[in-house]
Amino acid sequence: MKRAILVLTALCVLFGAGAALAADYPSKPVTIIVASNAGGGTDTMARLFAKFAEKYSPQPFVINNIDGAGGQRGFDALARAKNDGYTIGTIYTPHFTAHISSQRAGYTMDDFETLYNFVTDPGVLVVPDSSPFKTIQDIIDADKLAPGSLTGSTSGPGSDDAFALAQFNESTGCTVKGVPATGSSNAKATVMGGHVSMGFMNLSQVESNVNAGEMRILAMMTSERHPNVPEIPTFKELGFSVISDSSRGFAAPKGFPEEAMKVILEIFEKVIADEEFKAVAKEQLQVNMLKPAEYRAYLEDLLVVTNKAYEKDPW
Numbered sequence: 182m183k184r185a186i187l188v189l190t191a192l193c194v195l196f197g198a199g200a201a202l203a204a205d206y207p208s209k210p211v212t213i214i215v216a217s218n219a220g221g222g223t224d225t226m227a228r229l230f231a232k233f234a235e236k237y238s239p240q241p242f243v244i245n246n247i248d249g250a251g252g253q254r255g256f257d258a259l260a261r262a263k264n265d266g267y268t269i270g271t272i273y274t275p276h277f278t279a280h281i282s283s284q285r286a287g288y289t290m291d292d293f294e295t296l297y298n299f300v301t302d303p304g305v306l307v308v309p310d311s312s313p314f315k316t317i318q319d320i321i322d323a324d325k326l327a328p329g330s331l332t333g334s335t336s337g338p339g340s341d342d343a344f345a346l347a348q349f350n351e352s353t354g355c356t357v358k359g360v361p362a363t364g365s366s367n368a369k370a371t372v373m374g375g376h377v378s379m380g381f382m383n384l385s386q387v388e389s390n391v392n393a394g395e396m397r398i399l400a401m402m403t404s405e406r407h408p409n410v411p412e413i414p415t416f417k418e419l420g421f422s423v424i425s426d427s428s429r430g431f432a433a434p435k436g437f438p439e440e441a442m443k444v445i446l447e448i449f450e451k452v453i454a455d456e457e458f459k460a461v462a463k464e465q466l467q468v469n470m471l472k473p474a475e476y477r478a479y480l481e482d483l484l485v486v487t488n489k490a491y492e493k494d495p496w
Contacts, residue, residue, distance in 0.1 A: 206266060206444050207240040213431075214262065214270035216255020218248040223271050223429050226299050226466060230431070230449075233458045237451040251339065252276045253286060260288035262434045266441030269296065273429045274483055275341045282487040283339070290484060294437050295476040297449050298430030299462070301469035302383040304345045304402030304423075305413075309373045310394055317353070317400050317419055320379065324355040334368045334380040337361035342381040344490050345402055345425035349381070352421040372396065383427050384409065385467050402426065424486075428469070430476055446473070 213231060217223040224246065231242035247255040256277060259270035272293070280286035308314050314323070324331055333349075335342035338361070346359050360377050362368035365386045372380035373395055380387075380396075388409065390396040401407055401415045402425040416423035431449070433442070452458055453470055462468050471479055 206441050207238060209267060210241050210243045211238075211266075211445075212243050212245050212268045214255055214259045214268065215244055215246045216248070216252040216259070216271055216273065217246065219244075219246050222300070222466075223273050226429050227271050227431075229458070229462060229465065230299070230452060233452045233455055234448050236455065237448050250285075251280070253280050256280065257287045259432065259434060260292035264434055264436035264438065266438045266445075269431055269433045269437075269445065271429060272432050272480075274427060274480070275344055275425075275487055276339070278480060278484040278487045279339045279344075279491075281484060282491040290480065292435050293432040294435055294442065295473045295480065296431040296433060296445065297453070297473065298428055298471035298476040298479065299468065300429040300466045301471075302385045302427045302467040303407055304341060304425035304427075305382055305384050305387060305398045306345075306349070306400050306402070306416075306423075307372060307380045307382055307387050307391070307396045307398050308378070309375060310397055311375070312379075312397070314379070314399065315397075317416070317421065320357075320399075321353050321355060323378075324353075324357065329356045329358065331355065331357045331378040332360050333357045334362050334371045334377045334382070335359045336368065341383070341425050341427045344486060345381045345423060347490050347493070348423045348425065348486075349416075349421070352416070352423055369396075381425075428479070430471065 213227050215224050215227045227244055231244060234242050247258050252273060255270065256272060259268070262268035281289060314320050320331065333346050335346055337343065343359060346357060349355065350357055357378070360371065362371055368380060368382060369387065369390060371377050373390070384407065387396050387398070391398055398410060398413045400419060401410070401413050402423050403415055404417060404424065406413065406415060433445070
């Protein structure tokens with residue numbers, strides 16, 4: 182009897198603590214670990230969320246930039262963060278899964294609870310407007326005539342562009358050689374200057390150049406056509422398996438308190454539904470909202486891709 186009373190008392194304390202957390206949470210600022218430096222795309226996303234979250238939270242969301250090692254330092258810090266409901270963070274791809282695949286990461290997928298993905302910047306294959314290549318088949322035909330002669334600009338080993346190039350070669354049978362670029366501006370310069378045969382990039386990097394008639398997109402690396410360029414076919418439509426993008430979203434450390442998670446998700450939902458936020462986000466981000474379960478599935482699918490890539494080329 183005494184033992185039953187003790188168990189009942191413990192349960193009351195436990196559930197009472199959960200209820201108290203829900204009622205008072207958050208009672209102090211919530212930290213967002215941003216795994217990049219200030220001013221970058223991930224930082225912009227996090228600060229935009231934090232600004233609008235102030236409408237719906239009694240406490241502010243405070244940015245803590247932890248840059249370095251392609252996001253790995255920030256991802257590691259988030260995985261090790263105290264599970265008290267007061268630390269969430271950003272993750273971005275393909276770096277998040279690439280570090281796992283390369284066995285450099287101090288974390289696994291199981292160390293995180295996914296929140297929402299905000300941004301997906303789709304991959305594209307581009308050529309300068311002066312290029313003789315008008316279609317993907319043109320590239321395949323040219324590679325057959327002179328195997329190993331074609332080159333493609335990428336962001337370097339471990340990037341979404343490098344994974345896209347690997348998929349492109351495997352799917353088409355081509356032998357395009359990757360040429361790492363030092364930043365988006367350099368990548369565009371090498372493509373438009375004809376220093377490489379093509380570029381493996383992201384839509385946000387080249388959209389203005391495409392609209393200006395300086396570049397042409399030959400194919401999208403999305404499962405469906407993109408609303409910004411609905412006239413451009415996908416690799417999938419053309420019969421090739423090339424899926425690539427760069428995404429940015431939010432996650433929490435594993436073990437995040439259930440009651441705190443409910444509140445955090447409610448804040449996210451209110452921000453996402455905010456008309457002013459939607460207008461500003463449309464201007465600043467390649468918006469693609471994924472709910473927690475969808476985001477988790479997306480990351481798990483990407484991990485399969487990066488695992489396969491590192492098995493073939495460990496970089």
